[in-house]
Amino acid sequence: MTDGGHDNSLILYGRWEKPRTTGLYGMTWGVTVFAGILVILNIGVFWFTRSLPATGILLAVSALLVGPMVITFGGRTGWELMILRTQFQWSKWRGETLFRGGAFGTVPGIGRMPGIAGDTRLYEYELRGGERFGLVHLRSKNHFAVSFSVQPRGQERVDQWQINDWVRGWGDFLAQLGSARGAVGAAVVIESVPDNRTRISAEVKRITHPDAPAYAKQVMAETALSSAAAIVRSEVRLTLTFGRLREAAGKEVADQAAEIGRRMSTLMGAAAQAGVEATPMSAGEWCVAPTRAYNPQLTEDLEAIAGNGNEDQLHWDAAGPVTAVNKWDHWEHNGYRSITWEMATAPAGQVPAHVLRPLLIPRADVRRKRVAIIYRVHNTAEAVKLVDSDYREALAAEQSKKGVVSAAATVRVENTNAARREQATGAGLTRFGMLVTATVAPGEDLPSIRAEIEGMADGAHIGLRRCYGYQDAAFAGALGIGIILPEYASTSSKLSA
Template sequence: MTANTHSNNVILYGRWERPRSSGLFGRTWGETLFAGGVIVSVILLRLFTNSWPLALTVLTIGVAIFIPLIIRRNGRSGLELIAMRFQFWKGARKGENIYAGGVFGVIPGAARMPGIQGDTRLYEYELRNGDRFGLIHAKARDHYSVFLDAQPQGQERVEQWQINAWVHNWDLFLANLGTVQGLVGCVVVIESVPDNGYRVREEVKRLVDPAAPEYAKRVMMETATERVSARVRNEVRIQLTFSRQRSADSAEVADQGAAIGRVLSSIVDRAVAAGLSARTISAADLCVAAARAYRPELTRELEAMAGAGEHGDLRWDMVGPRGCKGEWDSFVHNGYRSVTWEMSAAPAGTVAHDTLLPLLAPRADLEHKRVAVVYRPHGIADAVRMVDADFKDALAAEQAKTGVGSAAASLRVDNTRAARQEQARGAGLTRFGLMVSLTAPRDADMPTLAAEVEGLGSASRLTLQRMWGGQDSAFAGALGLGIVLPEYASINRRVSA
């Protein structure tokens, strides 16, 4: 990503490119090699067996695979869509998309979370300064995740130069993550939560002097109650996921937590420099966030407890739904229906710092909305190799195309050249994606609400598509509670590419 200064000191950002390899006739190298392999196989079979039926059979099979491979729909190949449909059908036939929790449920435990979240465990450790932080261990991938509560400063009555500095510092924050040993990914979740004013009132109670006059205390409480006019607020958390730390004394979770805690303090300092009032999140607060997502009917009670600084007896094996079902187009849980979208294409052209504002702003008609931005920084060595390979591939594609295709290829050359130059100056290279999740009562008008979300995506210059066939996993990935969704892909990455 590069930045250009606008005439009114607003910086525009862009030049993102999806890495790809260009083969013959506009196809990727994988598709080109597959087609060449089929043709060579047919010729050799004809020469050595002298059998036209056998050669035609191989050719027919190759064409049947090649055509779905080259057909693209919303960034996915036809072969990938067929595999997704087959996997969903196979799982639904076995009943794997239905979950029954609770004491008498099929899954043992009080109410564990379903799917890929079900194999996670929650622990809590302490930093050197005394701050507590929750750590989620995803056993399936041996990943360890810690979390930051990172409320942005906001841009009201802030000079443009200060906003530009914050964006630049956030860029440095992401670039520095590429140097952190064992970092798998960073997920930033902006979650809309119904606000009943409990937190504000409890904070006012804490600040008011008990010895103050009754009239003054009454005025403070009434003022606080009147100011809670917004019924939806945003909460922001950052998930940092690590693989097993080689610097730890052993593979035990406690030793891994100690090793991650040693680097977490410096990461918090970098987040503060990016304009975020960052602090670590405790295990109890993570339980509240998970329960609020899977059991939205408890939001009012959870908000009341959190406002009073209490969490009751809430445990990690109690936050899941009593029952849920993963459908092809949605995820049904505890009388609510959730739909998750993914970004199929980044914004075309350049954008300003507030491009995502329509999608991120809290709205009363979309009380339970969640936007998750997934960053996967490359290490320095991988970044150098990738930008060089992308630049060489773009040059080769430009020389092989004419007309309109040549113009697009030239633009790609410019973008990859800029990325190569900036990486040489110390910039980082990061893969990113975005997911949007919406939860509403099961009897709500979901088609209308879904159209609203897709409209907000268009206003933010994003192309959103529903994550068909994987709504339960997509919901878990958009929570930002220990899951880096690309690491759980069930389709071979070469097919996806």
């Protein structure tokens, strides 16, 4: 059955492009300039010295410098990989890849989170309506994050026009977030959690009247025990990250929280237009996800606490693991092992709204999975510069080709030009990425889970790349606690592909 007043046609989405500067022979502009300087230097040395050995040595050194910038492995330049490996080995030599927490650990505190998540503090404030909301202060970058609990909606028995409206509303929400001063980014986290029926049993107990007939009570209890949702369920969170707001009355955290609180109702209303019913998370609710991620063995206890509404018993400084070891290709914490991937390539061409379904749906064979979609928003002034720069680079890449121009170069020009037109008519500009984390219990087969995740990503037309050398940081970035990983990058973007 369709509604004659709405368009039920399937809409395809696309036109995303990875930012890239274009130089000669497929190199980036920075590498082209650097190579040009070396060529001039080699010519100058030969001109003044007339020495072939000296010029040959300089040529060899120049090739060693430029070669790793041009050659890429898995989407990374040779210099990136060498720097990552060097930094990892240096951290390992200094003992920074080993974490010992807890009351008797080497890190102060009851159980502080490791790495870049360790320098965070959690506060709690109230909105005008009396709702409590937690605020995380990421002190190293002076960012502030608020999180919302989202009840996921399935696509079953939903008309196509409604899905189209939701997607359009989500684009409007991101555009509005970009127009908000101080907004840095947003993250949507879809987490698969093992469910031991604790929460549904607590809910059934809550809604069952004590004076109900015995038969009715028995039916309700059996319904909770036989629920199909008692294997793996999904939790969805929306986290918004802000920089220091100039509009705040002062520089204290409370002043920043007051200004963010004034904006939350407007942003929640915009999210509702996208079918996202967002509820602010209190400080106690904030603690559940990181505690469960770092300490998977506490999942059942946390389910019981959350099911009874006792999240206030949890503390931010006790969310971290007792022990953790950062390996080159995975991360070990409290005996569990986790692998985090980052999105290397977005879906090619145009795709429908449900393209990510194979990666997002909960599966019994991958019980602990977390997908974080990261958005980096830009204000209007930044958006104008970025879309114009992307268009110039795409045009330069197309015009630099001799003979028949590749179809990819032409499509890139069309996409970037379309982005310029859309931005000029009021659309926002958002960079996006994705982090995917899978966690396995002791004794589980990690290679099998790895293959399952990569197969699910292939089904969603997403290219994944393992986060070699920074598994601990990527794990924290996928938690949805306000961490925007590019802000913590240790490798210059000039050396990237």
